[in-house]
Amino acid sequence: MNQIKQLADLRSLTRKDLEAWLASLGLPAYRGRQLFRWLWRPGIDSFGQMTEFSKEARCLLEKHGVINTLKIVRRLVSEDGTKKLVFELDDKHYIESVIIPEKKHVTLCLSSQVGCAMGCAFCRTALMGFVRQLSPSEIVLQALHCIEEAGLDTNVRNIVFMGMGEPLANYDNFIKALRILMDNLGLDFSSRRVTVSTCGIIPQMLKLGEEIDVSLAISLHAPDDETRGKLMPINKKYPVDDLLAACRQYRLAPRRRITFEYILIKGVNDSLSQAKELVRKLHGIKAKVNLIPFNEGPELEFRCPDWQHILLFQKVLLDAGYTTIIRKSKGRDILAACGQLAGKIKGHF
Ligand code: SF4
Known part of the structure; x- marks a missing residue:
């Protein structure tokens, strides 16, 4: 429960905020553009679907962020x-x-x-x-x-x-x-x-x-x-x-x-x-x-x-x-x- 609270709600971040968040994880800012695009594609609800990202990058995203859905x-x-x-x-x-x-x-x-x-x-x-x-x-x-x-x-x-x-x-x-x-x-x-x-x-x-x-x-x-x-x-x-x-x-x-x-x-x-x-x-x-x-x-x-x-x-x-x-x-x-x-x-x- 506590762990969930610490995860960033990535779909609440503007593109600019997402770039800053990725930079804080040591990933380049241009990745923010890619991630933002993935987050708002219909049908996406897991990092595993984001094929542009390496397995290591996807693990890092999953460790620190969450993809909210309704x-x-x-x-x-x-x-x-x-x-x-x-x-x-x-x-x-x-x-x-x-x-x-x-x-x-x-x-x-x-x-x-x-x-x-x-x-x-x-x-x-x-x-x-x-x-x-x-x-x-x-x-x-x-x-x-x-x-x-x-x-x-x-x-x-x-x-x-x-x-x-x-x-x-x-x-x-x-x-x-x-x-x-x-x-x-x-x-x-x-x-x-x-x-x-x-x-x-x-x-x-x-x-x-x-x-x-x-x-x-x-x-x-x-x-x-x-x-x-x-x-x-x-x-x-x-x-x-x-x-x-x-x-x-x-x-x-x-x-x-x-x-x-x-x-x-x-x-x-x-x-x-x-x-x-x-x-x-x-x-x-x-x-x-x-x-x-x-x-x-x-x-x-x-x-x-x-x-x-x-x-x-x-x-x-x-x-x-x-x-x-x-x-x-x-x-x-x-x-x-x-x-x-x-x-x-x-x-x-
Ligand atoms: S119309 Fe209804 S939803 Fe809109 S401000 Fe008034 S109380 Fe709120």
């Missing part, structure tokens, strides 16, 4: 083709990832923490509370296993971090995971295709913009502090106007916009005056809006507005010139849709 314990397939994978971690906690088929490609929705401390009122993950941070390897391995599950010929193009957890509350591990996901010798995802969704932890959000180029999505869900404060406790620390001021300041790559996620909940945040307020508040931000009709599910009492009303809400934003998409969540029947992931609550996966 165990898939459940697969749930929705009638719309969305697939939810439930992973069991070494310490018997569970996390979930979702494989979402689109017309010509596949999007993965991944988790960043076990549970979540943010307590959003519309979210099943919040009911778990915070359990623990995911390591970089546990974050990236979800993508690797989803790619294997979708089939290696499938065009797995987009990743969204909208699964369990608030990614920016696990900042250090999360940024390493992003670097591995986007490394061309790792999983080689394009920065445009990786979207980080945050409830709005301002300092980490601004830091993210300085450190790495990814797409940013803000879980806004209300244009005023009173409503947002009821839905999202984080609003007390970072109120709407401060959050939007930070969005104006956010370092955005050219031709990129910030996505604002807005779950529409009947009688709570769906009035047309709130739509107009949203238009006023977004002024001056390169923004697009995703409207997400609330996904009703067990344990939560909120309801979804009528379709006609959703269209009226959308029209206010469209008339103001904002690209506004109504995102029909997939996988509702298997609790894989937005806000429905919960590891395990009362027997539900």
Whole structure:
């Protein structure tokens, strides 16, 4: 047991970290490049498979490092083709990832923490509370296993971090995971295709913009502090106007916009005056809006507005010139849709 603790979790290391680790074992840095490539090939789970390395080098790696994997314990397939994978971690906690088929490609929705401390009122993950941070390897391995599950010929193009957890509350591990996901010798995802969704932890959000180029999505869900404060406790620390001021300041790559996620909940945040307020508040931000009709599910009492009303809400934003998409969540029947992931609550996966 103690011995396992001393082993380096190699899949949690960025390429640069891996080179430094190999140098500490007396191996040349260029070997880090090779090892990194091997670690992120589908189907690799032992040093014995790494034929570029001599037997002596493989023994040395095995003595000091470990190749982490995740165990898939459940697969749930929705009638719309969305697939939810439930992973069991070494310490018997569970996390979930979702494989979402689109017309010509596949999007993965991944988790960043076990549970979540943010307590959003519309979210099943919040009911778990915070359990623990995911390591970089546990974050990236979800993508690797989803790619294997979708089939290696499938065009797995987009990743969204909208699964369990608030990614920016696990900042250090999360940024390493992003670097591995986007490394061309790792999983080689394009920065445009990786979207980080945050409830709005301002300092980490601004830091993210300085450190790495990814797409940013803000879980806004209300244009005023009173409503947002009821839905999202984080609003007390970072109120709407401060959050939007930070969005104006956010370092955005050219031709990129910030996505604002807005779950529409009947009688709570769906009035047309709130739509107009949203238009006023977004002024001056390169923004697009995703409207997400609330996904009703067990344990939560909120309801979804009528379709006609959703269209009226959308029209206010469209008339103001904002690209506004109504995102029909997939996988509702298997609790894989937005806000429905919960590891395990009362027997539900
Ligand atoms: S919506 Fe996101 S930030 Fe809020 S509780 Fe759920 S997982 Fe956490």
